[in-house]
Amino acid sequence: xxxxFALLSLSLLIILPGYSQLTSADLIADIEQLVHFxxxxxxxxxxxxxxADFQAQVDQSLxxxxxxxxxxxxxxxxxxxxxxxxxxxxxxxxxxxxERLFGYLPLTVTWFKEGLYVTRVPEEYKQLLGTKLTAIDxxxxxxxxxxxxxxxxxxxxxxxxxxxxxxxxxxxxLYGLGITDDPKEARLTFSSATSISTVVFQHMDDQTYEATTxxxxxxxxxxxxxxxxxxSAYYWSLYDAENxxxxxxxxxxxxxxxQRASAxxxxxxxxxxxxxxxxxxxxxxxxxxxxxxxxMSFLQGILDRPEINSAxxxxxxxxxxxxxxxxxxxxxxEVKSEAIIIGxxxxxxxxxxxxxxxxxxDNSKISVELSTVFHPTIFADDMxxxxxxxxxxxxxxxxxxxxxxxxxxxxxxxxxxxxxxxSVEGFESTTGTYEYDADKHLVIxxxxxxxxxxxxxxxxxxxxxxxxxxxxxEIQGLTVALGDGVVNVNYPDGKEESFxxxxxxxxxxxxxxxxxxEAAKAIYLGIKKDNPDSQLIRDGRFSNLALFAxxxxxxxxxxxxSSIAKGILNLGIEINEGxxxxxxxxxxxx
Numbered sequence: 124x125x126x127x128f129a130l131l132s133l134s135l136l137i138i139l140p141g142y143s144q145l146t147s148a149d150l151i152a153d154i155e156q157l158v159h160f161x162x163x164x165x166x167x168x169x170x171x172x173x174x175a176d177f178q179a180q181v182d183q184s185l186x187x188x189x190x191x192x193x194x195x196x197x198x199x200x201x202x203x204x205x206x207x208x209x210x211x212x213x214x215x216x217x218x219x220x221x222e223r224l225f226g227y228l229p230l231t232v233t234w235f236k237e238g239l240y241v242t243r244v245p246e247e248y249k250q251l252l253g254t255k256l257t258a259i260d261x262x263x264x265x266x267x268x269x270x271x272x273x274x275x276x277x278x279x280x281x282x283x284x285x286x287x288x289x290x291x292x293x294x295x296x297l298y299g300l301g302i303t304d305d306p307k308e309a310r311l312t313f314s315s316a317t318s319i320s321t322v323v324f325q326h327m328d329d330q331t332y333e334a335t336t337x338x339x340x341x342x343x344x345x346x347x348x349x350x351x352x353x354x355s356a357y358y359w360s361l362y363d364a365e366n367x368x369x370x371x372x373x374x375x376x377x378x379x380x381x382q383r384a385s386a387x388x389x390x391x392x393x394x395x396x397x398x399x400x401x402x403x404x405x406x407x408x409x410x411x412x413x414x415x416x417x418x419m420s421f422l423q424g425i426l427d428r429p430e431i432n433s434a435x436x437x438x439x440x441x442x443x444x445x446x447x448x449x450x451x452x453x454x455x456x457e458v459k460s461e462a463i464i465i466g467x468x469x470x471x472x473x474x475x476x477x478x479x480x481x482x483x484x485d486n487s488k489i490s491v492e493l494s495t496v497f498h499p500t501i502f503a504d505d506m507x508x509x510x511x512x513x514x515x516x517x518x519x520x521x522x523x524x525x526x527x528x529x530x531x532x533x534x535x536x537x538x539x540x541x542x543x544x545x546s547v548e549g550f551e552s553t554t555g556t557y558e559y560d561a562d563k564h565l566v567i568x569x570x571x572x573x574x575x576x577x578x579x580x581x582x583x584x585x586x587x588x589x590x591x592x593x594x595x596x597e598i599q600g601l602t603v604a605l606g607d608g609v610v611n612v613n614y615p616d617g618k619e620e621s622f623x624x625x626x627x628x629x630x631x632x633x634x635x636x637x638x639x640x641e642a643a644k645a646i647y648l649g650i651k652k653d654n655p656d657s658q659l660i661r662d663g664r665f666s667n668l669a670l671f672a673x674x675x676x677x678x679x680x681x682x683x684x685s686s687i688a689k690g691i692l693n694l695g696i697e698i699n700e701g702x703x704x705x706x707x708x709x710x711x712x713x
Contacts (some may be wrong), residue, residue, distance in 0.1 A: 235519055446469065
């Protein structure tokens, strides 16, 4: 390989704000305040880390800071380590604080199977586009990534992959970790098939950033996969007539200025209904979330169309950027649809915390976000570190550079015969209702002579024959065994549970959807009495239940759907004794 070295530099126009005036005592007081916030404001701080391990990180950080008379980036790194110890991708030191503390190097690298490749730089350095980042200040990138794991909040490895690039471009953080010698700059090494380049990047302030023209890889190398185009659009779609595939790219959950999500959804579904569609693709691999309610026209639109929501016809592409509200969408599709989910594991635990609130530390003025709401799955105490996919397809730089998309190619060529659900014949005695949890029932039922597994308005799947009286489902890792008056469930995370048959009585969810609010109220008050901290009676859960009920019922009777939603919200307010801001806010929309 021909090698040449070029030393380039970006001018530094402004010095980072100085923090040397902050004493170690000041920062120690902030850490004590941070720990107080974690323990009093975070919805479930010790779910993914023990209190002892979290305290051990706090003690270690206090020891580092105590050894210094004045604080610089090497102290501030310890704040990041404490927050990251929670293993919660929503609980973070805010980006604005991170950049203020550690600066910004003007480049973007993207994670592929082969490594980290440059995909965005100032125009004058566009020759770096498509090169691979291999070292910083002569430290191999693999060693740097290992060190970054201690400061990047992540519940699973895919969330780490998402944020590694933004932490790599903070010179003060690299200095604070002992990787570089200067908190304002870093020497980066890049390689291509023909060369090695070394570039010194320096911190870029906001004013210079606004005046700088940046270039993205796809702007100068237009031969990129279709899925990587229109990245600024929240949503777009097209019909692949050759393969009779309808492709919907969903990049952000919210409203675009040019067209509201609901209006786009109406147009999209009208187009889908008018075409011959063999396969429908929902691509949320680059969707980092947003306001969940905005996705309901798309989510319910899928569930309302059995011609799409069937084995071998519905595909969802997940990625390491699939997070927050997009992960909520994926959770629902996992259990309510027959989707084949491919790509990469989404960026958080299957059940995870979210809806963060901001807290500012008194002395350093560092802004920290901490999760305030827990989002469970339908499975009890689900500890999967990610939703289990039907097929893992990791993006490759070689394919990306060639304009290929392995995930889409997989869908085009997919022709596996769909599994046939088990016939009800021979299992008639097992059909019936079983008590699943305090507000839901598990039902084994017949649909067109096929055996189905159903949990009140939360999960539905055909039962596919496996061995004897054991069956697989649409959910990877979920198996069901039918006995005499009992259903044994093996959950995707390995836990097992048995449920006994019951002869009468509605579940609380069934009562809610039927408008029997007094009956549902009695059940929820019983839950509250037994466990005042139950996730089943949280304000946020009732607001979500109202949303799901409205969209599920509105096609049949919109006025009734609105009435049911209002009744659920008012019940949530009552159960939570008026302390229900989510319900109160949502009430205005029905």
